[in-house]
Amino acid sequence: MxxxxxxxxxxxxxxxxxxxxxxxxxxxxxxxxxxxxxxxxxxxxxxxxxxxxxxxxxxxxxxxxxxxxxxxxxxxxGPGQTVLVNQDDKDGLISQGFYISLGLGFAVGFWGVFGNSSIQQVMQIYILQFLDCFTDWLYVKAEIIRQRMPNTR
Structure with missing residues (x-):
């Protein structure tokens, strides 16, 4: 109202x-x-x-x-006016989401670099083959989508 x-x-x-x-x-x-x-x-x-x-x-x-x-x-x-935190974000999801993604990003990055050296040799081969196939698949999908898009030149 x-x-x-x-x-x-x-x-x-x-x-x-x-x-x-x-x-x-x-x-x-x-x-x-x-x-x-x-x-x-x-x-x-x-x-x-x-x-x-x-x-x-x-x-x-x-x-x-x-x-x-x-x-x-x-x-x-007065109370409640001394600190302005996320004035646009009333429920705190942006700040909470930021910290969650920061933690997840650190964990994935850490284990991606240092965890790779601790995995057995055979497991490394399987993981790297999977990642290689996945990136190939992703590249092919991206090219298919790019080819289907109308040429804007």
């Missing part, structure tokens, strides 16, 4: 406290006026809130952060 909000004028309403983080998630808002209230703390970072001029936040002496010239101290940032 808030996502469909087009304009918001809450000026001169004697509102106090922090600007809620949910307000920073509205991406279609074209007009915002929060001036002449008693708002405090850091303006939440979002797609739209920093695009409005300082006059939209005027008359709130305890408000800080962009687009205002007043920078925030650590106390003013």
């Amino acid at each position: 808030l996502q469909e909000l087009d304009s918001l004028d809450l000026s001169r309403n004697q509102i106090n406290g922090r600007i809620p983080n949910s307000l920073s998630q509205i991406d279609r808002i074209s007009y915002l006026d929060l001036s002449e209230n008693d708002l405090s703390g850091k303006i939440p970072i979002g797609t739209q809130l920093q695009s409005f001029g300082p006059s939209s936040y005027g008359g709130n002496p305890l408000l800080c952060g962009l687009p205002l010239l007043r920078t925030c101290t650590e106390e003013e940032k």
Whole structure:
């Protein structure tokens, strides 16, 4: 429901406290006026809130952060605003996936280099023959696909 909000004028309403983080998630808002209230703390970072001029936040002496010239101290940032980690990734899958792939890549690379020398000679031959056949098969498949694609020259 808030996502469909087009304009918001809450000026001169004697509102106090922090600007809620949910307000920073509205991406279609074209007009915002929060001036002449008693708002405090850091303006939440979002797609739209920093695009409005300082006059939209005027008359709130305890408000800080962009687009205002007043920078925030650590106390003013408040809980949950001191560290921004993966703001686009709400469920943590990208950072978790990164570490999983990093671990798997290390394990495969390590065993590909050092594990190869510890395998018996016969097993090495079978593995290398399999990899040779697999790369040949992969090359043939890639060439077939390339031949089927229309020539774009």
